[in-house]
Amino acid sequence: MDIATRVHNHKWKIDPIVRSLIDTDFYKLLMCQSIFRNKPDTQVTFSLINRTKSIRLADLVDEGELREQLDHIRSLSLSRGESTWLRGNTFYGKRQMFTPEFMEWFEALRLPPYHLEKHDGQYELTFEGNWPEVMLWEIPALAVLMELRSRAVLHNMRRFELQVLYARAMTKVWEKVEQLRPIKGLRIADFGTRRRHSFLWQDWCVQAMGEGLGGAFAGTSNCLIAKNRDLEAIGTNAHELPMVYAALAETDEELARAPYDVLSDWHEEHEGNLRIILPDTYGTEGFLKNAPDWLANWTGIRIDSGDPAAGAETAISWWKERGEDPREKLVIFSDGLNVDKIIELHAQFSGRVNVSFGWGTLLTNDFRGLTPDDALAPFSLVCKAVAANGRPTVKLSDNPRKAMGPASEIERYKRVFGVGAQEEVEVEV
């Protein structure tokens, strides 16, 4: 390292974790544009939720450091190069994915204030404001907390101990690459931004997957890494759309229609591989049974909770019932994947449908077993829209452990969407 760089590094007041507004998932930007067009004035509250109560984040992570990192994110704005990339790049085969109106708004954007408190060893971190603005806090907030936790654990480790820790973690990633390499027709992307061990580590994992898997590696959900490494930016949409649309519904009838309204808006904006159904927000079975026919024509489905094989079988049956050929459809698995599950699901569904994997936590944060007390093991941290225009949001999903919202509202949603008994699945990551 040259002398000036070293001196410069020592002058940093902080070592920023998130250094760019596009260090976020691609689908957040797609959804942001859709919201900016369709529901720009909706008042939404996002809130951090640590599902792994045993990890007492407020004891591990210093509040001052957390505030510094969040304040740094509030100082960020889109750089000219980032703007040029978003405006000019081809995403999913399409030029000008982002409209000039949206880009002008995004170029002027600074993230809105946050609200931070400590309670019972956990941070209560919330973001309130216009939906298109506050929704952009989700990924950087998660990335900051994940990386500050990593830093807290690494803080007392010595130089060679650290080097060997990363050597071991690299070896784990590469063993996965070697297990995945023989799979014919594999298609897998990095979805690990929100739960990554650190930014540099995600960047390493993405590059290693690229070298090791070649064309089977489809790209990354992280826009900054996609831009820097010249990869495809991957992603479509998420639960926050039906959750907020549902919360805004005035009647049970409007509520029942809300998830389809989301996809109707999406249908007008996107085509091809961006038309991916996320069916599980209020139960996959009921969602598909009551879905309008035009939805069966969409390109594919993303299975993000419940038993993934069962979910894919449900989708295949549904396509057949609606007269669609499943072999022309895409099934994206993105929930709690590990190598064994990827191999198993690929074997079961390859040839019957087009299969794709969005691999998150256990790609970019698999430090299990590498430190005493497993202090770097990943944990289940999320940041969700919890209220819209003053009303609480609800998520049921295909796993009751992932359900969210006030109990009375959960009951109402279950009734409206006809959700019966569900199998509980441990939420690890």
Place this chain on the structure above:
Amino acid sequence: MDIATRVHNHKWKIDPIVRSLIDTDFYKLLMCQSIFRNKPDTQVTFSLINRTKSIRLADLVDEGELREQLDHIRSLSLSRGESTWLRGNTFYGKRQMFTPEFMEWFEALRLPPYHLEKHDGQYELTFEGNWPEVMLWEIPALAVLMELRSRAVLHNMRRFELQVLYARAMTKVWEKVEQLRPIKGLRIADFGTRRRHSFLWQDWCVQAMGEGLGGAFAGTSNCLIAKNRDLEAIGTNAHELPMVYAALAETDEELARAPYDVLSDWHEEHEGNLRIILPDTYGTEGFLKNAPDWLANWTGIRIDSGDPAAGAETAISWWKERGEDPREKLVIFSDGLNVDKIIELHAQFSGRVNVSFGWGTLLTNDFRGLTPDDALAPFSLVCKAVAANGRPTVKLSDNPRKAMGPASEIERYKRVFGVGAQEEVEVEV
């Protein structure tokens, strides 16, 4: 890296493997000084011997590259800093270990010419000349061939594949550190220069051992690394002294006395922890049985062939017979060590004698199992004094697989030194 450094690196005609005349084992310098004083005009031939015939070095390593590296070594001379360190540093608790006469000679030294031919897939590399000069070729010649072989294997590997290879090798070293750390009273040094995977890798291993083992890590035999990392330089003497002294003997009586003449010369020059007997050149049992009494007073013994536990038991019995207390003696194990053997030998002898380990190949070159066809596994390459003043040298050792010399001379030496049947032990490294 700064721009100028990068440009500079690309201007290199070669990437030198040995960049310093003190990138060698400390005992070579101690022996060199002794030879410089006692036998400076002896004409000696050193020769490279690859005991692992299955590794066809001349097919793997380009002759032009090998010549470039050897020519580079011939261009080296002692730098002022290196000279200052050798003149001023404390070695084994003693200042001015190297005399002004020796240092003046060393400062003016360039290594003499080499002779290189290819034969049947192997390199025939020999060095002929005055003993104090040609003996300094041994370690750099070995290091160059070891590292050129590593480079040949690594040449077609890609960036992340390489990174993971070193990650795995680091993990292996660290697992050894973790296994050795709990051993109370452990004392271990790096003896791995001659068989190292590469210079940078030896440097890494030495630093990792230092951090991981703390005070249990005694230092390194490599002078350059000892100087750069502020560690103890470790080593005493080797087989080349008795081998050449023996070859110079005119009669069987002189031959029988030669190994003791070596130690008699050494006795006048060194004291304390440098008075270490290397008894196995012509069989440990006979050597100790016929040894003069003053030798039992020496500080310790180095066990470098045969069954190490048997060798140590022989030494302990011998000390007792000669009225010495073994608990005040030092036993250094330095032959073919791995972690299990270190743990076993330490358990067996700790408390009965002072135990120390000189760990070579499996510290600085354990890439076993890390590449297809095990192409980076260490192999048994040596560079030995094969002739002195026109007469062949002979080595018997306590393992007939390590024996060297013409058959008729081996028979004569066995008769003179009373060596009977010996147990064969596989020579791996």
